[in-house]
Amino acid sequence: MIGTLEYLGWQRPWTLTAEDGSTRDISADFWDAAERLKGKPTSMDARGDSIALRADPASEYELIFETRGEGILISKMPSFRWGFSNVLYYFEQHMHNLNSRRIEVEIAEDRFALIARDAEDTPAVYYSDGNLAAIPEGWERSICRVGEGKNTCIFFTAGAGGFSCAKFSGPMGRMLLERHAAGQMNAGRIGNCRIAGRKDSGDG
Structure with missing residues (x-):
């Protein structure tokens, strides 16, 4: 899906507006993906104009959260040394950077990604x-x-x-x-x- 992102806050709709004017709250897609990845080996790929959360059998981290719309982490599994990354922090940082920009949203059974499609014109x-x-x-x-x-x-x-x-x-x-x-x-x-x-x- 490609459209313009409007992000007003973590607990508000993340609205993607397509060229035909149709809208979609992609926060629901994010949390659906998080539900599928919960408790499984997961990686987060965060770059300047893109971010992805994806299943990764080789990862030392598993996805952890309690309630949709609130905090979410990837934390090292018990068989590895302690450590974690704050998914909320990184995703919100990227949502601010991508706000009001043309982006592509990739949604799959094992992946949720946001990718800028306007960098040269922004x-x-x-x-x-x-x-x-x-x-x-x-x-x-x-x-x-x-x-x-x-x-x-x-x-x-x-x-x-x-x-x-x-x-x-x-x-x-x-x-x-x-x-x-x-x-x-x-x-x-x-x-x-x-x-x-x-x-x-x-x-x-």
Whole structure:
């Protein structure tokens, strides 16, 4: 399935809108896949613009969760040394990066994956100050669309150091999505920018 992702929070629908306007809550597909993988050897493949959870007989980890819509881990099986990875953390991080972008969703009996299909056409920003990304000069109008009411990106922020993007900032990004979902913001658009890494101050 290919469409545009709208992610408003872990416990809200993850809406995929196809080109014909039809929508699907892919969080249900994720949890269905998790049910099938639960207690089985599982691997998680997380890269910049894609993430997958898949059955892997060679993996030392098994998928663990108690309730759909809440926490989920892959944890080392008892026969191996202790260790785990937080599936919720990695998937949510990728959902923020893929938010409002064109993606492909792969759903199979032993796999659930999200893959970006728009990277070359998507504006890229870089972390510059903590978890905020710098907005290049001029983008505040052309990309963030400041001053256009509901067309303004909800993640646009302004401070003493200039303009920044909070889409990839973790707690702040989640808070802005919650406010947007509750109709508490003047801005009304989730921008489709992607995070491309970090630039040090000396990189120009």
